[in-house]
Amino acid sequence: MYSISILLIYALVAEVFRRCCVILLGAFTGPLSKIPGPMIGKFTSWPWIIQCVKGNQMNIGPRLFKKYGDIVRVGPADIIFRDKATIQKILIDDDFRKSRDYESAREDPNVTSLITETDKVKYKQKRRLLSPGFSITYLNGLEPLMHECLQAFTKVLDARCKDEGGCATVDMNRVLGNLTSDVMSAASFGGSFNLVESDDNTQKNIFTSYLKRVALDAQFPFIKYLPGVPLASSLISGLVEDIVSKRRKEIEEGIMKKDILQIFIDTNNADPVSFTDKHIRAEMILFMIAGSDTTSLTATFTLLLLLNNQEKLKELISEIDSTFPSLEDTITFAKTQDLPYLNSVINESMRIMPIVTAGIVRLVPETTILCGFEVPKDTIVSAWINEMQRDSRIWPDPDTFIPERWLGDYKGVSADRKAFLPFSAGSRNCIGQQFALKELRLILATLIRRYELSLVQGQSHELRVHTVPWFKQGFYKVRVKVRT
Numbered sequence: 001m002y003s004i005s006i007l008l009i010y011a012l013v014a015e016v017f018r019r020c021c022v023i024l025l026g027a028f029t030g031p032l033s034k035i036p037g038p039m040i041g042k043f044t045s046w047p048w049i050i051q052c053v054k055g056n057q058m059n060i061g062p063r064l065f066k067k068y069g070d071i072v073r074v075g076p077a078d079i080i081f082r083d084k085a086t087i088q089k090i091l092i093d094d095d096f097r098k099s100r101d102y103e104s105a106r107e108d109p110n111v112t113s114l115i116t117e118t119d120k121v122k123y124k125q126k127r128r129l130l131s132p133g134f135s136i137t138y139l140n141g142l143e144p145l146m147h148e149c150l151q152a153f154t155k156v157l158d159a160r161c162k163d164e165g166g167c168a169t170v171d172m173n174r175v176l177g178n179l180t181s182d183v184m185s186a187a188s189f190g191g192s193f194n195l196v197e198s199d200d201n202t203q204k205n206i207f208t209s210y211l212k213r214v215a216l217d218a219q220f221p222f223i224k225y226l227p228g229v230p231l232a233s234s235l236i237s238g239l240v241e242d243i244v245s246k247r248r249k250e251i252e253e254g255i256m257k258k259d260i261l262q263i264f265i266d267t268n269n270a271d272p273v274s275f276t277d278k279h280i281r282a283e284m285i286l287f288m289i290a291g292s293d294t295t296s297l298t299a300t301f302t303l304l305l306l307l308n309n310q311e312k313l314k315e316l317i318s319e320i321d322s323t324f325p326s327l328e329d330t331i332t333f334a335k336t337q338d339l340p341y342l343n344s345v346i347n348e349s350m351r352i353m354p355i356v357t358a359g360i361v362r363l364v365p366e367t368t369i370l371c372g373f374e375v376p377k378d379t380i381v382s383a384w385i386n387e388m389q390r391d392s393r394i395w396p397d398p399d400t401f402i403p404e405r406w407l408g409d410y411k412g413v414s415a416d417r418k419a420f421l422p423f424s425a426g427s428r429n430c431i432g433q434q435f436a437l438k439e440l441r442l443i444l445a446t447l448i449r450r451y452e453l454s455l456v457q458g459q460s461h462e463l464r465v466h467t468v469p470w471f472k473q474g475f476y477k478v479r480v481k482v483r484t
C-alpha cells in the first residue's frame with residue numbers, strides 16, 4: 001500500500017518537472033524564443049531586475065543593443081526595443097497601456113494618480129480634469145511666479161559670488177533642484193517652498209528619499225507590507241496635509257486661487273467618495289516629483305554640454321545678449337519662446353542627455369507583430385527612446401552635441417522630429433511639456449545673460465538612475481561670476 005507521503009512526494013516531483021518543462025518550452029519554443037538576447041534572459045528576468053534596482057540599466061541596455069541588435073529579450077516575457085518604427089507603434093500608433101510596474105509603484109493599490117493609472121478610460125477622465133491647469137492661458141499666467149522664484153535664485157547666486165571674492169563654485173545640480181522645486185510648489189500649490197533661500201533642506205530631502213523608495217517598491221511590491229517598514233509617503237504626508245489644510249482655510253476666508261491644487265480640492269468637494277484625501281496626496285506628490293527634478297536635471301545637463309562645447313556656448317551667449325542688450329532687460333516667456341539657437345540647444349541637450357535613460361515600459365494587450373516578431377499578450381515591452389535618439393542611422397555623429405542640426409541640414413540630414421521623444425508620446429505623454437520648456441528657457445537665458453559660467457575640470461559625468469537620473473558623484477559644479 002502506498003503511503004500518503006510517498007504520493008505527496010510524487011506529486012511534488014511531477015509539479016517541479018511540469019514547471020521546468022513550461023520554462024524550458026517558453027525559453028526555446030515559445031513565440032519569443034526567436035528573439036535574440038542573453039541565454040539567462042530566456043529563463044528569468046532576475047539579472048535584469050537587479051540591474052534596474054541598482055540604477056545600472058542605462059549602462060547595460062546599450063551594451064545589449066550593441067551585441068544583439070534592435071530588439072533584445074531580457075526576460076521570459078520582457079523585451080526591449082530601440083528602433084524608431086517599433087517605438088512609434090508601442091507609444092503612439094497602438095498606444096499600449098502602462099505596465100504593472102506602475103501599479104506596484106502605488107502605495108495603496110486602490111489609489112491611483114495620473115502617472116500610476118493603467119486603465120485607459122479612467123486615465124482619460126483624470127487627464128481631462130487637469131487640462132485647464134496646463135492650458136496656454138493658464139501657463140502664461142504663471143510667468144510672474146516664475147520670475148519671483150528666479151529673482152530669489154539670482155539673489156542667492158549674486159550673494160555667493162560676493163562672498164567668494166567675485167567668483168563662486170556652485171553645485172548647479174543642487175541649486176537648480178531647489179529652484180525647480182520652488183517653481184513647482186509656487187505654480188501648483190500656491191506657495192513656494194523657498195528652498196533656494198532657506199537653509200532647510202528637509203522638504204527637498206523628503207521628496208528625494210521618496211523617489212528612491214518608489215523605485216524599489218516598483219520592483220519589490222511586497223516591501224511595503226513588511227512589518228516595521230514605513231510607507232514611502234509617511235514623511236511626505238505631513239508636508240502635503242499642511243499645504244491642503246492651509247488652502248482649505250484660505251477658501252473659507254474667500255481667497256481663491258486657480259491652480260492645480262485647487263482642481264484637486266474642487267474634485268474632492270464634488271465627489272469625496274471616489275476622489276479622497278489620499279488621492280489629493282498621491283497627485284500632489286506626483287506633481288512635485290514629475291515636475292522638479294526632471295526640469296532641473298535637463299537644465300544642468302544643458303549647461304554641462306555647453307561648458308564642454310565652448311563654441312556652442314559662445315553662439316548662445318551672442319543670441320541671448322542681442323535679445324537682452326541690457327542686464328536690466330526682463331527675460332520673458334515671449335522673448336525666449338522663439339529664440340532659434342536657445343531652442344536648438346535645449347532640443348540637442350534632451351536628445352543626447354534625456355531624462356528617460358532606460359525604456360518607457362508598456363504591456364502588450366493582445367498578440368502583436370513588433371519588429372517582425374510575434375509578441376504575445378502580457379509581454380512587457382520597453383521603448384528605449386534614449387537609444388533611438390542616438391541611433392547613427394538617424395542622426396549623423398549621434399554622440400556629438402550639435403545644436404545646428406535643428407536649424408537646417410547637418411551632413412545632408414535634417415533632424416528627424418519623430419525620432420526625438422524626450423517627453424514620451426501618445427496618450428501618456430508628459431502633461432507638463434510646455435510648462436517645462438517655458439521654465440527651461442527662462443532659467444537658461446537668465447543664467448547666461450547674468451553670469452559668466454565656466455567649467456570645473458575633472459568632474460565625472462557618470463550617472464545612475466532611480467526613476468530619474470542623478471550624478472554618481474552626487475553633484476555637478478560650475479564656476480559662476482556676475483557679468484558686468
Ligand code: HEM
Binds near residue numbers: 287298427429
Ligand atoms: C524637462 C522636463 C521634463 C521631462 C523631460 C519630462 C518627461 C516626461 C516623460 C518622458 C513622461 C512619461 C513617463 C512615463 O511614460 O512613465 C512624463 C510624464 C509626466 N510628466 Fe513630465 N517631464 C518634464 C517636466 C514635467 C513638468 C514640469 C510637469 C508638471 C508641471 C510634468 C508632469 C508630468 C506628469 C503629470 C506625467 C504623467 C503623465 C502620465 O502618466 O500620463 N513633467 N514626463
Ligand SMILES: *[C@@H]1O[C@H](CO)[C@@H](O)[C@H](O)[C@H]1NC(C)=O
Binds near residue numbers: 109110
Ligand atoms: C481596495 O478595494 C477593495 C475592494 O473595493 C477592498 O477589498 C480592499 O480592501 C481595498 N484595499 C485597500 C488596501 O484599501
Ligand SMILES: *[C@@H]1O[C@H](CO)[C@@H](O)[C@H](O)[C@H]1NC(C)=O
Binds near residue numbers: 200204
Ligand atoms: C539648496 O537648498 C538647501 C536647503 O534648502 C540649502 O542647504 C542649499 O544650500 C541650497 N543650495 C544652494 C547652493 O543655494
Ligand SMILES: *[C@@H]1O[C@H](CO)[C@@H](O)[C@H](O)[C@H]1NC(C)=O
Binds near residue numbers: 406
Ligand atoms: C525642438 O523639438 C520640437 C519637438 O520635436 C520641435 O517641434 C521643434 O521645432 C524643435 N526646435 C527646433 C529649434 O528645431
